Amino acid sequence: MKKIIFQFIFIFLSVFCCQTVFAQNNFLYKRELKGIQKSNQTEWxxxxxxxEVIEKINTDFSDIRIFGVTNSDTLEAPFLTRKIMQKSENQKVDFKIINSSKKENAYFFTLEKDNTTRQEEATNLIKLDFENTNFDWRVKLEGSQNQNEWFEILNDYRIVSIQNEFTEYKFTRLIFPNSKYKYYRIKLSDKSEKQSQNGFKNNEPKLNSASVFLQKTIEGNFEGLEIISKNIEVNKDKKQTIIDIELTHSVPIDFLSLEVKNDFDYYRSIQIKYLLDSTITEKGVIYNFVTLHTSTLSSIEKQNGSSSFFINSNEKSKKYQIIIDNQDNQPLDIGQLEIKGYINQIFTRVSPSDKAISYFLMYGNERLQKPNYDIVRFQNTIPTDVTLLELDSEQKIPQKEVEKVTPLFENSLWLWLLMGTIILVLTVFTFKMMKK
Known part of the structure; x- marks a missing residue:
């Protein structure tokens, strides 16, 4: 009896496991690599x-491979990914404050390069640290080799510090072209000096330190992203300017430049968001935007009419949103927008014996994990002069049809009969056990 019951239960469970899917790991797209040289040496x-490829792959490049294909075999070529990102490195140059003085409505601070420092070493950045917490001052920066003859470097330059219960903002960096002076003289004058004979209004500058640097900037390798639509709306209830942007492709953004046409001073919080998903409701579509980057939009840091933001995102989207908090201020007049992304590069190594075959970049395989190649640990061996390969046009790879197993019972009546039979057998078995 037990054997019969187990057989019925097995059949019953098999009915509910009615479909089995057999699938292979397949790539969706491929592009042939053009330009591999048939030389007798291993080359990068x-x-x-x-x-167009970035839009279709994972941001960690886990779903791509490079294959060399012959009529009888497939060879996987190792690769690594890289992008040249914008970054700055500050190399400190030893200076010290040797003079602090006041003349009429201006304050002067003189810096001298340390004797142990190479005199030919250039500088282009001075970071000022004041004990004062709220100020708006004008700066004139001069350089000299002997303190007798001074040369103008910056004039009518502005530094600001704002600290209150609502916000905290400081811009006290002097940025100037590369200079090799032994002495720097900083002249501070109050913004309201022309309107007031008292000048600094009991807020005399108290300079804690002045650090001098040579700032070296490595330019990022960017490409422009096409904007197909831009909509600017002022929400008076929320006191915000909302800019909705749609790109041609769903890709990450790494750089945003925003033009502000107004010539008055402003200081606003700014958020950059991307569209994660949307929900359709009875009241319409609800869009779910997630914050990518928060910063400050300030007239102090504006250059050539625009403010720039480095975002370095890994989130892909076609729709982005910029929110500017106006508080009780007049909304800003927004002009041109520029959005860029870093150029992603793939480096691969091919040996002489494998150069006679055709190579393809294959992508769109969601089931793959990121590969683990030895060459990732030896990136310093990659030469600086590397041949750039061209990618052929995209080809869709035909997919195998999913094999489907027909259910054991297509008519639901058979299922009910089977269930009834099992219940009847179990009931009879139970009564027999009770009599015993």
Whole structure:
């Protein structure tokens, strides 16, 4: 009896496991690599990944591979990914404050380069640290080799510090072209000096330190992202300016430049968001935007009419949103927008014996994990002069049809009969056990 019951239960469970799917790990797209040289040495090559490919792959490049294909075999070529990002390095140059003085309505601070420092070493950045917490001052920066003859470097330059219960903001950096002076003289004058004979209004500058640097900037390798629509709306209830942007492709953004046409001073909080998803409700579509970057939009740091923001995002989206908090201020007049993304590069290594075959960049395989190649640990061996390969046009790879197993019973009546039979057998078995 027990054997019969187990057989019925097995059949019953098999009915509910009515479909089995057999699938293979397949790539959706491929592009042939053009330009591999048939030489007798192992060589490195690089590929600039197009935006159209970035849109279709994972941001960690886990779903791509490079294959060399022959009529009888497939060879996987190792690769690594890289992008040249914008960054700055500050190399400190030893200076000390040797003089602090006041003349009429201006304050002067003189800096001298340390004797142990190479005199030919250039500088282009001075960071000022004041004990004062709230000020708006004008700066004139001069340089000299002997303190007798002074040369103007910056004039009518502005530094600001704002600290209250609502906000905290400080801009006290002097940025100037590369200079090799032994002495720097900083002249501070109050913004309201022309309107007031008292000048600084009992807020005399108290300079704690002045640090001098040579700032070296490595330029990022960017490409522009096409904007297909831009909508600017002022929400009076929320006191915000909302800018909705739609791109041609769903890709990460790494750089945003925003033009402000107004010539008055402003200091606003700014948020940059991306569209995560949307929900359809009875009242319409609700969009779920997630914050990517928060910063300050300030007239102090505006250059050539625009403010720039480095975002360095890994989130892909076609729709982005910029929110400017106006508080009780007049909304800003927004002009041109520029959005860029870093150019992603793939480096691969090909040995002489494998150069006779055709190579393809294959992508769109969601089931793959990120590969683990040895060359990732030896990136310093990649030469600086690497041949750039061209990518052929995209080809869709035909997918195998999913094999479907027909259910054991297509008619639901058979299921009910089977269930009834099992219940009847179990009931009979139970009564027999009770009599015993």
């Amino acid at each position: 090559y690089k590929i600039n990944v197009p935006i």
